[in-house]
Amino acid sequence: MACADFKLEIKHVDKKTGARYGVLHTPHGDVETPMFMPVGTLATVKTLSPEEIKSIGSGVILANTYHLHIRPGEDIVAKAGGVHKFMKYDGPMLTDSGGFQVFSLSEKRKISEEGVTFKNHLNGDKIFFSPEKVIEIEEKIGADIAMSFDECIPYPASYEYTKNSTLRTLRWAKRGLDAHKREDQALFGIVQGGNYPDLRKMAAEELTKMNFDGYAIGGTSIGEPKDVCFNMIDMAIKYLPEDKPRYLMGVGSLDYILEGIAKGIDMMDCVLPTRIARHGTLMTHAGRVNIKNEKYKEDFTPLDPECDCYTCKNFTKAYLRHLYVCGEQFGARLLSIHNLRFLISIVEGAREAIKEDRFEEYKNEILQKYGDSRGF
């Protein structure tokens, strides 16, 4: 059953690249696309308050089904009135299904047709996730968007493995769709298929037939070369419906984000900006900055003079370095605010450029100024 309050309204398509500008209507408000979505796995974007998340201009934020199932448990979240009330965040939210954990906790799991048996990464308890179980958990958590349970296939993987896994993920998608009952929650399908054009095509076409509220491209940004990732987008996106949102999973560096948008992606998420911020690495208009470097010890200039974030408007590199070096949590928070605001402002600029059919120029200008092929 399609979610009634959920719809992507495409407002403009960039004439040269095909990049899309739109408005995504969700039960928790309207947000503009394309957008970068901060990740808040455990119902918190690490170190940030809901007010801070809002103030950086975020549209949708993520939480994670597997992690919230383990702690505190979906029933607690449901008793709190759902994840929005639980974490006091009233903007749109999305729950990832735990499919990524099938990949990242691969030593601790066993996959069968029925589902995946995990070993709880905290205490070793056995956990069983089926597509139906995941939907049940996601409905209890109550985000605006739920993701189908999938297997995030490692790269590289053989054709045979990829085909079997992709077909199983398609069967899981159908089972999840049949199990999904909440009408105030959208459900997305996830295109797998590895680096094989026919499998990506098949996955995209089969999912489209099932009529999800949106479609994600998965199995990306897990260590594959950049051109492979871009190819995986191309192989899938042309078979996805124009009028539904397209979500590129796990992408968070500047070049991938801009390239994804150019290819017609509407949504992206990544832990990268928040994680590397906590580890002292910042994305700025002038490229990558490692705030712990000794050269910033007496640098009393802002981290990024072109940035409008709270951190850049109020603090110096010397102070940020000091906080980082001393392990002060306020430092992690200021740096997280900056990296998220930086990426989100870049995407805001992308939306403006799309409206004016100059996305290509915008993308090139940003990347040239950034000057780092790795993109962060």
Place this chain on the structure above:
RNA sequence: GGGAGGGUAGCGAAGAGGCUAAACGCGGUUGACUGUAAAUCAAUUCCUUCGGGUUCGGCAGUUCGAAUCUGCCCCCUCCCA
């Protein structure tokens, strides 16, 4: 004045004749991080022109070989007077 224990790299601390330029921790420096097992992880940290050079409080010894054994000296801590 008497007694006991110590002095090892920036700091703390192992080592008690060759495998030791010297474990380990901290601190320092550098790097990685992409649907968060990540406030984590990795590398490096006496000097060097990469051949080597100079080290374990100081000096003098013993030994083929000493941070490690001996003597003297200097300094520190604690206890008793």
